[in-house]
Amino acid sequence: MRKLIKVQNEDNVAVALVDLKQGEKLRFEGDELVILENTKAKHKISLVELQPNDNIYMYGVLVGRAVTHIDKGGLLTVGNVKHQTNPVKEKTTSVSWTAPSIEKWKDRTFMGYHRPDGQVGTENxxxxxxxxxxxxxxxxxxxxxxxxxxxxxxxxxxxxxxxxxxxxxxxxxxxxxxxxxxxxxxxxxxxxxxxxxxxxxxxxxxxxxxxxxxxxxxxxxxxxxxxxxxxxxxxxxxxxxxxxxxxxxxxxxxxxxxxxxxxxxxxxxxxxxxxxxxxxxxxxxxIERRPAPLSKLKMGLECGGSDGFSGISANPALGYASDILAALGGSPILSEFPELCGVEQELVNRCVNEEDGQRFMQLMHDYEKSVVNAGSGFDMNPSPGNIKDGLITDAMKSAGAAKKGGTSPVEAVLDYTEYVTKPGLNLLCTPGNDVESTTGLVGSGANIVLFTTGLGTPTGNPIAPVLKIASNSTLAERMPDIIDIDTGGVISGEKSISEMGEEILEYVIKVASGEIVSKADSLGQDDFIPWKRGVSL
Missing domain, CATH: 3.40.470 (Uracil-DNA Glycosylase, subunit E)
Structure with missing residues (x-):
């Protein structure tokens, strides 16, 4: 089994897939790597020697800077790494997109509740x-x-x-x-x-x-x-x-x-x-269920209780499912703006319209300013649970969280409470708070919510199914009453991101058709918390 994974070629850190012992020697990318400290799975190991103020890259983007000397094979911690991102001023390039094949999906339907305005519900x-x-x-x-x-x-x-x-x-x-x-x-x-x-x-x-x-x-x-x-x-x-x-x-x-x-x-x-x-x-x-094309799905993309595996299993697998839905004319919705800090440039470049890119940057700026005025900052977003399981900077957490949105073009940028009307990927300004964000997604039209987690959370919603996607099999086995889908096969190497993404979409169709009840609904988890602007991260 693999013990380390580097997400992208540009990265200078790797993620431990299993617990590693001090002094353990590994062959990684044709080189010998000595583990300098006991390292728990999900945490990051430096692949190069880092000096103070050196940049740290993961997911191909800047996620932090070294504040002390870190040897090759050293463990990244909150003591030797600080949050760091690149400033964003404007769209720098237009991103081309190769959509996944939708041949097997284009004629698929779900059994939904048709409304007079043309929308289709997954619930009644x-x-x-x-x-x-x-x-x-x-x-x-x-x-x-x-x-x-x-x-x-x-x-x-x-x-x-x-x-x-x-x-x-x-x-x-x-x-x-x-x-x-x-x-x-x-x-x-x-x-x-x-x-x-x-x-x-x-x-x-x-x-x-x-x-x-x-x-x-x-x-x-x-x-x-x-x-x-x-x-x-x-x-x-x-x-x-x-x-x-x-x-x-x-x-x-x-x-x-x-x-x-x-x-x-x-x-x-x-x-x-x-x-x-x-x-x-x-x-x-x-009103009874009738067949509807998958383009009628508005799929909220959410994460909570994230861990160091979320960005390499559950989130990219959900991102692949999101890309399929976008290619079919459905509407995936990516929220939690504090958890997009550090990947703004990529998202701005993916905006189809220049105005949406400008609006995204303005919403991010205004939100962060309100947080700073309250005596905090986006860099304080990772929770104690996030940090304990390997997400030690907000940029590192964000770079993994953004993977839920796949790679498709951004068709619309919406502020909180604005309703989704365009097919394709929509960005929705919400806080990172699990329930407040989920509440906002459903208020903007999501008829199903896909919620990735590495630590486990029972969040649900009164009117929309909320499916929990575990980043690791240990969580799925420990909390089977709240987990709907296990993406741990990606970590073990048994499944690819695309295979797992297709499994997620198949599960979504069954839930949307009323064939499977989400675990959150089984538990009666009907959470509803409106967001008061500037109060929540």
Whole structure:
């Protein structure tokens, strides 16, 4: 088995594929290399002697600089390496792209839920959410009522009301006994979102939240929504309606909006919501899966709990799947702008339009400036878990993270909450925070999210399947309840990047068609955290 790997010819470091012992001698690229320190798998070994301020290259880009002398065969650590990137001012060249063969994919379909606007969902969800945190309790009450009733249980009078509606009983004595539903809601899922926004803070926060929630309604996985408002909050109903109209002036989905301060008692409001929402849910349940081309997939590309293997197994394999989807006319979406620090030049050069390249640089500049003003910086992005498993600079982490986006041209650059409309690779400005970024991807239209991880994370989403892709088999074996796909075969040499990428896309088709349930959905992992600009890395 290989013990070291150099990702690209220009690199002057290599990644340990297994634990290496001090004094161990290896033959690498026709030369003898002596390991100078005990080195855990995933960490980096210098292939040359480095002096202070010498540049360190990995993935063919600058990822750091030496701050002390590092001998050939020496271990790179946070003590002897600092974050370093090249400045980017403009597009320097146009990048040609050789797309992967799509012959075996061009006629493939998935079974999805077709919407009037031409989008196709991988799920069929009726979504409940508040415009302001003051309504979280009422959302939680409705969640309890619907979930308990749909799992055949008895509790409150509101639950009994829903039970009677399901059974068709209008008498005082329920006929819903013995736990048998009179209606089968097999084509619809009912999901609930709560959040801490909508009032307080600055008005821009509420406006951004309105756009994000409008994106969730627009998402093809949503059949319709029930929206709760208090009445006096910053995020007024009119602001939400304006956001909806902006994202889709001809929206044909049912959106039921209720304002508590106009409706009187809680009982009256909840009874009204249950009756009217249930009727709409029954209608949405009539929508069935039908074949759709793979070009209808909008695939969010995410990573979290990354390790030193992520950039050489899971991320490039996902990048290959992303390239296939882009070649088919689908829309892969690469997010997490702090984790693109150091690869800006490559991405700018890949932008089809000059304006998108300029916009990408401006968004990166503005984001980093806000982080610096808060007393931090992109260089502080790697988490303790990242560092422990070999990602010791933000540029090193970014260079591996960007591999999720493959090599296809960048067709669009979007700011947070802007909706994906163009086929091909889209760049979306989000933080690196797992849940905030995933939340943003789905708000911009992703109908499935592919999430690579080297350490393991249970992140999910209320309306879109989130598939976890392990960078190593040890993780997949240790946490089988959260891992959907294992790319460890790339590390062992049993599979190529292209073979693994094709396996990923095959799995995506099955999940998108409802044949396989994602592990996050099995665990009921419905995470939703809006991003407050300038607060998160």
């Amino acid at each position: 969800v009726w979504l409940f959410f508040p415009l302001v945190f003051c309504e979280n309790r009422n959302i939680e009450v409705l969640k309890d009522i619907f979930e308990k009733e749909l799992s055949i249980s008895k509790v409150s009078k509101q639950q009994q009301l829903l039970r009677d509606l399901i059974s068709g009983n209008t008498a005082d004595v329920p006929v819903y006994e013995g736990g048998q539903k009179a209606i089968n809601l097999e084509n619809i899922k009912i999901k609930f979102i709560t959040h801490q926004g909508g009032c307080g803070g600055i008005r821009q926060d509420s406006e951004t939240l309105a756009k994000l929630l409008a994106g969730y309604v627009k998402n093809p996985n949503v059949a319709g929504a029930t929206v709760l408002s208090l009445g006096c909050q910053n995020l007024q109903v009119d602001i939400f309606k304006k956001a909806l109209s902006s994202i889709d002036p001809d929206l044909e989905k049912p959106v039921l909006i209720y304002e508590q301060q106009q409706m009187g008692t809680v009982d009256h409001m909840l009874n009204t919501i249950i009756k009217e929402s249930f009727e709409a849910i029954k209608t949405a349940n009539g």
